[in-house]
Amino acid sequence: MANRKVAGPEIERLIQLLARLPGLGPRSARRAALHLIKKKDQLLVPLADAMGVAVEKVGVCSVCGTVDTSDPCTICCDDGRDPSLLVVVEDVADLWALERAGVLNARYHVLGGTLSPLDGIGPEDLNIASLVERVREGAIGEVILAVNATVEGQTTALYVTDQLAGLDVTVTRLAHGVPVGGELDHLDEGTLAQALKARTRF
Amino acid sequence: MANRKVAGPEIERLIQLLARLPGLGPRSARRAALHLIKKKDQLLVPLADAMGVAVEKVGVCSVCGTVDTSDPCTICCDDGRDPSLLVVVEDVADLWALERAGVLNARYHVLGGTLSPLDGIGPEDLNIASLVERVREGAIGEVILAVNATVEGQTTALYVTDQLAGLDVTVTRLAHGVPVGGELDHLDEGTLAQALKARTRF
Numbered sequence: 001m002a003n004r005k006v007a008g009p010e011i012e013r014l015i016q017l018l019a020r021l022p023g024l025g026p027r028s029a030r031r032a033a034l035h036l037i038k039k040k041d042q043l044l045v046p047l048a049d050a051m052g053v054a055v056e057k058v059g060v061c062s063v064c065g066t067v068d069t070s071d072p073c074t075i076c077c078d079d080g081r082d083p084s085l086l087v088v089v090e091d092v093a094d095l096w097a098l099e100r101a102g103v104l105n106a107r108y109h110v111l112g113g114t115l116s117p118l119d120g121i122g123p124e125d126l127n128i129a130s131l132v133e134r135v136r137e138g139a140i141g142e143v144i145l146a147v148n149a150t151v152e153g154q155t156t157a158l159y160v161t162d163q164l165a166g167l168d169v170t171v172t173r174l175a176h177g178v179p180v181g182g183e184l185d186h187l188d189e190g191t192l193a194q195a196l197k198a199r200t201r202f
Numbered sequence: 203m204a205n206r207k208v209a210g211p212e213i214e215r216l217i218q219l220l221a222r223l224p225g226l227g228p229r230s231a232r233r234a235a236l237h238l239i240k241k242k243d244q245l246l247v248p249l250a251d252a253m254g255v256a257v258e259k260v261g262v263c264s265v266c267g268t269v270d271t272s273d274p275c276t277i278c279c280d281d282g283r284d285p286s287l288l289v290v291v292e293d294v295a296d297l298w299a300l301e302r303a304g305v306l307n308a309r310y311h312v313l314g315g316t317l318s319p320l321d322g323i324g325p326e327d328l329n330i331a332s333l334v335e336r337v338r339e340g341a342i343g344e345v346i347l348a349v350n351a352t353v354e355g356q357t358t359a360l361y362v363t364d365q366l367a368g369l370d371v372t373v374t375r376l377a378h379g380v381p382v383g384g385e386l387d388h389l390d391e392g393t394l395a396q397a398l399k400a401r402t403r404f
Contacts, residue, residue, distance in 0.1 A: 004280075004301060004304070005276050005280075006268075006276060006277055006297065006298055006301045007268070007269070007270045007271065007275065007276055008259070008270055008271030008272055008276060009271075010252065010255045010256060010259055010260070010271045011256070011260065011269070011270065011271060013252050013255075014249075014252045014253065014255075014256050017245065017248055017249045017252050018249070020245055021226075021234045021237060021238070021245075022230065022233050022234055022237050023225065023226055023230035023233060023234060024223075024225055024226070024234075028224065028225035030295070030298060031224050031225060031295065032223045032224055032225060032226075034269070034294055034295055034298075035223060035224050036223070036253070036256070037256060037260050037269050038269070038294075040257065040260070043219065043222055043223075044253060044256060044257055045257055046219055047216075047219040047220070047253060048250060048253035048254050048256075048257050050212065050215050050216045050219050051216065051238070051246060051249060051250035051253060052250050052254070053212045053215075053216075054212060054213070054216050054238070054239060054246060054250075055242065055246055055247055055250050057210070057212055058212070058213065058239050058242070066208075066209070067209070067213070067236070067239045067240070068209045068210055068213065069209065069210030069211075069212045069213060070210055073209065074207050074208060074209055074210060075208055078206075078207075092236055092240075093232070093233065093236055095208065096208060096232060096236075099206060099208045102206070
């Protein structure tokens, strides 16, 4: 459909917008659009509705910074969670990943990115002040910095630790080491060094 | 998000519906949903609108069987196309693929599938009667059967040819052979045999 029109502009527009979703390229966006059009009642109509609802209802939680259809969010309102444990993540996707692991019963704080002076992202662009405020209120005993093991993530973790210094809270970070199921042969030297340094008794 | 709720049911539903798109699994559907929510004004709102328009406007062309926002479709209404050349395809996706190749200036007829007795798909389930009717009207000089080179596709092509027998029309099919850029080493024996049989002077 490079040059000549094979369908109305509305279908072209749908394809172009679908192609902007992560994981879909121009080719798979066309397939997706065609699939949607063919499954109009089973898929296109409900998906259009679900997106309309999302447009209307989804917002950012004013407490922790995650996205949800209620404010405060489902997690912040969940009384079954340990109020003394706060997990700091870079992004909502990280929060979802940790929840899938299902080993924590904590609340979260979403920074919304990492410090990146080159991209002009400073502390005031991240939800760091609100984190300090939450910790200052006193109910939190431990802050787990669950940031990515990247240079930016670790820099941000250092800065956050610095900001929390002096407050009555324990700051911890995720362990580095060999991923479960990982083969030593395929791991980088940095990971192997960390895994050796932090070795534990068998 | 297997067990505990991390967000309202509206977000879960959006993820589940996105996961039903071809090319997106559960994991990439979550990424897509998050991307949509974060890019609310730039992506979620326009995509929801585009889907709403598609729900309202998209239908099947009563002449050729493709999908479009107008009936007859953009192609059937395009006076610049050769009215004597009709390309028969299995699916709208095949029509789009041929148009991308950009070498034809023809009209199309979408069968809507292939004959498949095991799946209970007979001639009456495909747009074959309407094809015969179009050809019988007399303006079409050549019918190109651009069906897939599968058993079902070829069976369907044979059946269609049979139905068109006796009408004043030339029926042709796509050439079989080595795909452009293809390496002989990676091709199956059937393709090689066809490529040899249909060899041409260099």
